[in-house]
Amino acid sequence: MPDGAKEPWTVMLWVIDLLLLTLAWNLWLGESTLFQGVGLVLAGFAVLQIYLILHEALHGAAANNRTLNNFIGHLSGWMIALPFLVRRRYHMAHHTWTAHPVNDPENKAMIEKFSVMTHKQERTLEFMWKHWIPMIAANHFLANWRAPFVARAQGDTSARILKETRFARLYLVGYLAMAGVAFAFGHLADLVLFYLLIWLFLFFMVELLNLPHHAEAPLLAKDAERLQYWEQDRVSHDCKSLPFWSRLVILNFNLHIVHHAFPSVPWYRLAQAHSLLHQQTDNPPASQINEWDFAWNNRRRPLLKLMGHFFDRRA
Incomplete structure (x- = not known):
């Protein structure tokens, strides 16, 4: 299998996305309205890849140099309003405890939300799901911001939480400084509208790319041991690769099973790892659909039928 050694492709791509x-x-x-539309398309593409490169940095796969890797992670997180340190803590716990109802923070958060949801909130949730309103991604971003402050309020004064809180405040200072510069040049309203539009697009893409990988995968028992990385194909799914889109736009993010098996392998080696992995198994890959077909098929289904029955504890 390819190891986790890094080549400069991710750093180069990151610089291109910034440009x-x-x-x-x-x-x-x-x-020009036409040029503004082209600008939004370019910004959406760039911000999506910045989100994916942030994901690489979470695994230390963006650069061999740890300082450079973390710098890419922090600046990417600041640009898309997703705190790097909190996201890394949550994401590493997700890989370690995939499908666990308590120790996987993604599942724990969903269970806590579903268990107190009223029937009116359920109808609102289903309305937003059916109409492609990316409330799951928006809530996910908000949860990552709230986490260190909630932990502090609950008495957690560990060095990790204090560091996460300091960086969150530093991010906020950066936003205020950026707003001040934009205001001074008379472009504050332009900046706010620009980012609101590309954030909406990013939230849509985050749901499109993330939801298929663990949808309709059963949860483990509360007292279950964690699955080893190479066992997590039981609770993870791949999406079908599409020409150009899968490799050059979403950076092989659809190859989720091999990513869970070998989390430190960078995106440009995942296709090779995926091929080698399936050479070693007697079973052919399960039938797959791409992210767009998954969304098209399942947005017409109730969300609670898709995955909520694993999280809803109201009964």
Whole structure:
């Protein structure tokens, strides 16, 4: 299997995405509606890849140099409003405890939400799900912001929580500084609208890319031991690869089983690892659909039928 050694491709791609985002901002400031539309398309593409490169940095796979890797993680997290340190803690726990109802923070958060949901909230949730309103992703981003402050309020004064809180405050200072610069140049309203539109697109893409990988996978028992990385194909799914889209746009994010088996392998080696993995098994890969088909088919189903029956404890 390919090891976790890093080549410069992720750093180079990250710089290209930053340049694309800069170009998109300048197009957005123009007076041509066509150029503004092109700017939004470029910004959406760049921000999506910045989110995916943040994911690489969570695993230490963005760069061999740890300082550079963490710098990429922090700046990417700041640009898309997803705190790097909190996201890394949650995401590492997800990999360690995939499908566990308590120790996997993704599942724990869902169970806590579903267990106190009223029937009116259920109807609201189903309405947003059916109409492709990305409330799951928005709540996910908000939860990552709230986590260290909630932990502090509950008395957790560990070094990890204090560091997460300091960086969250530093992010907020950065946003205020950026808003101040934009205001000084008369572009504060432009900046707010620009980012609201690309955040909405990003939330949509986060749901599109993330939900298929663990949907309709059963939860473990509360007292179950954690699954080893190479056992997590029992509770993870791949999505079918599409030309250009899968490798060059979403950076092989659809190859989720091999990513869980070998989390430190960078995105540009996942296809090779995926191929080698399936050479070693007698069973062919299960039938797969791509992310777009998954969304199209399942947005017409009730969300509680798709995955809520694993989380809903109201009965």
